[in-house]
Amino acid sequence: MTAFRTTGPEGEPVTLAEAKAHLRLQHDSEDELVTGLIRAAREEVEAATGLALMAQTWRKVLDALPRDRTVRLTPHPVREVLSVTVFGEDGEGSVVNPAGYAVDAVSRPARVHFKTPLVPTASLNGIEIDFVAGHGEAATDVPDLLKRAMLVLVAHWYEFRGVHGASDQPVSYPAGYERLIAPFRRRRIA
Structure with missing residues (x-):
């Protein structure tokens, strides 16, 4: 990660x-x-x-989800999760529906919990989470x-x-x- x-x-x-x-x-x-x-x-x-x-955009990259399907996001505070993308072995990306995960932006670190497992077929860096962090604009x-x-x-x-x-x-x-x-x-x- x-x-x-x-x-x-x-x-x-x-x-x-x-x-x-x-x-x-x-x-x-x-x-x-x-x-x-x-x-x-x-x-x-x-x-x-x-x-x-100040507000800035970050990307968290993972090979696979942790066993508990919860990803911790830093830096703090997380203002918004923009998108979650899962990649296939040919590099094609598929955006995950926001209904498939819950965001806890109050905790430090912020957490994204996925309701079902994500299975990227790309062996490396198969999951990307784009988010905005910062106290404000x-x-x-x-x-x-x-x-x-x-x-x-x-x-x-x-x-x-x-x-x-x-x-x-x-x-x-x-x-x-x-x-x-x-x-x-x-x-x-x-």
């Missing part, structure tokens, strides 16, 4: 203007750098929390603590950009970053 993003978010939770105000930058000469830091900060927060901050849909964590990262990386080379980044995380994202991390019971 693997999941990958097929369409990224249309925007970022933090705007260039917000980041520049946080950095107290009044010139435009480093806008490209700050824009890249915003994108990197979003990706870091998403990776650390297992969340999709607008930056205002993203929790403020996560946006604050992004701004803290942007400021830290901006401040220490010359100390280490680009290939060494991120070298460190700022104080307080872990505390900001802690409520959003997925916890496991040992």
